Amino acid sequence: MTLKSAYNIVLERFKRTDADIQIKLDKKTRQAIRKFKIEFVNMDKGTLAWTDFKTKTIFFDIRHCLDDKLEEVADTIIHEYAHVLAGEKAAHTRNWKQTYGKLKKSVGRISK
Numbered sequence: 808m809t810l811k812s813a814y815n816i817v818l819e820r821f822k823r824t825d826a827d828i829q830i831k832l833d834k835k836t837r838q839a840i841r842k843f844k845i846e847f848v849n850m851d852k853g854t855l856a857w858t859d860f861k862t863k864t865i866f867f868d869i870r871h872c873l874d875d876k877l878e879e880v881a882d883t884i885i886h887e888y889a890h891v892l893a894g895e896k897a898a899h900t901r902n903w904k905q906t907y908g909k910l911k912k913s914v915g916r917i918s919k
């Protein structure tokens with residue numbers, strides 16, 4: 808599976824009409840994220856994703872993104888986006904937690 812097709816499959820999961828989760832990012836967040844590449848790889852068990860600031864790449868575990876519940880995948884995406892916004896030094900400090908908390912609000916449940 809190529810990276811591009813993996814990316815599209817993950818996006819499709821969020822776009823499906825029966826998906827009840829959506830991520831709506833504000834402009835500032837989208838611009839920050841756009842500076843990073845997104846790659847799907849097979850990670851060690853227990854690791855879902857990580858952000859590499861040196862290469863400006865966000866790595867996601869491909870099986871997690873394709874197989875796990877959409878709300879868990881959305882949470883992983885938001886987690887990594889918070890790293891991008893908060894910066895490398897923030898790690899999982901309060902600064903990161905605040906950013907994550909704000910981003911969490913962009914994950915919406917679509918009522919049916």
Ligand SMILES: [Zn+2]
Nearest residue numbers: 886890898899
């Ligand atoms: Zn983290």
